[in-house]
Amino acid sequence: MNGGGPAEFRVALYPKSCVRFPLMIATGLRVRVQAKAPGRLTQQTMRVSLNGHAYERQPLPVEWSEREALFPEAWAVPGRNLLCLEFDARVASRSRRRSLAAQVRRIEIGSQSRVTPTPVWGFYGAGR
Numbered sequence: 001m002n003g004g005g006p007a008e009f010r011v012a013l014y015p016k017s018c019v020r021f022p023l024m025i026a027t028g029l030r031v032r033v034q035a036k037a038p039g040r041l042t043q044q045t046m047r048v049s050l051n052g053h054a055y056e057r058q059p060l061p062v063e064w065s066e067r068e069a070l071f072p073e074a075w076a077v078p079g080r081n082l083l084c085l086e087f088d089a090r091v092a093s094r095s096r097r098r099s100l101a102a103q104v105r106r107i108e109i110g111s112q113s114r115v116t117p118t119p120v121w122g123f124y125g126a127g128r
Helices: none
Strands: 010-013 016-023 029-036 045-050 065-071 079-087 099-111
Touching (some): 010 016, 029 045, 045 065
Antiparallel strands (some): 045 079
């Protein structure tokens, strides 16, 4: 917990937590996720999926680690895209209303190809 500043991480819920993001064009994507399993879990795996297409499962330790997934252009779509983190294990939250799967510090989504402007809405490449 960080009582005096911004949150250090967000909680990912079991069995999956998702985020939507827009693309101007379909492009191959490199996704990096910095996350860790809750300390009460002895084993956790995480799979990253894009628009229903899943990348391979990877172990997620209780220490902060970075996982990377490369998605081909065919899996992305112009407009709204859905990126999900899927988990195999869970622990009960303190309120016991939800099951927790991971703590996520950062998700980075980047294009694998040089595109100007970048395919993420509202951002421009280095040439601008």
